[in-house]
Amino acid sequence: MTFSIVARSDDGRMHGVAVASKFLGVGALVPAAEAEVGALATQAYANLAYRPQGLAFLRTGLAAADVVAGLVAADPGRAQRQLGVVGVDGEGASYTGPGCTDWAGGQAGTGWAVQGNILTGPEVLDEMRDAWLGLADRTFAERLLGALAAGDRAGGDRRGRQSAALLVVARGGGYGGGSDVVLDLRVDDHPEPVPELARLLDVHTLLFGRPDPQTLLDLTGDLADEVAVLLGVRGYPDDGSGLDDRLAAWAGVENLEERLVPARIDPVVLAHLRARS
Known part of the structure; x- marks a missing residue:
């Protein structure tokens, strides 16, 4: 029902998730992230227990692939689960159970993973991967959103569009430095949720972006x-x-x-x- 990217910034300081789906309020279910720990997305027939359990595994220093293995091994519903995980270093990891509805799959590389189910085809993930790798000069949030938008343009969820979300965390990176949540933007029910999410990111950047000392x-x-x-x-x-x-x-x-x-x-x-x- 969903396509997503989980990733960390090149400097390792930020972790985040971008996700879209033909599903109401996908941002309330799929993404989870913790500063200086990692990020994950649980989808298909999402197991919401993966979120706290996965972050707990990541806190112990487990690699992303081992986190995936530990979560799905203990889950009798794993055949219908899909999961992406990235930790503080190393490769990301993606899992797609054999019972997920076609087209379904995932890809992963150093510091990122993309995955989706009920997609128009594998080109959705190919475009997300290429966008992520090709947008290294953008801000971390823009890079995540760019990957999501590329998947959306490639067809995305073959049932249609309804919601999207973007979550980014970094130690002390939130409002006033008193929170680790840099941004948590959600479009819960909209005919064009990914472009609407882009509009919200622009507003967020205007209001809450930190000034560039070089331009003051x-x-x-x-x-x-x-x-x-x-x-x-x-x-x-x-x-x-x-x-x-x-x-x-x-x-x-x-x-x-x-x-x-x-x-x-x-x-x-x-x-x-x-x-x-």
Whole structure:
């Protein structure tokens, strides 16, 4: 019912899952990931116990292939299960039980695994693999989504489209540094769930992406004057507080607080302020 990719970033810091299916709310069932531990996808007749059990195995240092072997060996329903696993290093692993509905299969390589069942054909996984390997210059989330989108364009689930999800974890990588969940985006019921997931990723990147230190602009001179005027237009006039304080007040309303840097401004924030004004 599903096609997915599980992977880790080239630097080993991030782990994630991207998945799509003709199934309601696939993101609530298939993906699981833990920072500095690994990621997995359980699908076909998904065994949800694989998620905590698989992460527990990965915490002990088991290789992905051994995690797969341990999970399916103890499962009397393994003939109808499908599973992808990636750990902190080494090869990913994919399992497809002989009872999964055609077309079904999986592929794996260093740090990744793709798998799917009830697909239009093996080309879905071929395209996902090629996209993953060919998008090494993109961010980790973009790379996962790019692989999912390639599978979707190749035909995906032969029953149609309904839901998609993207989960990425990294130690301290979440909102405000207080969580390991970098992003957890879900499209539960939509005629074009993968493009909608891409739209949500764009919004997430705008709001919660961290500023690039190389592009930050000093908030001085003409630029400071412009920002002060724009903030005034938005209802944050010079009331005696500092420009940083007024910018922070506006950014908090716009949910851009993760992009703030004292005495400087992220070009993304500046563009948003200009567009809003």
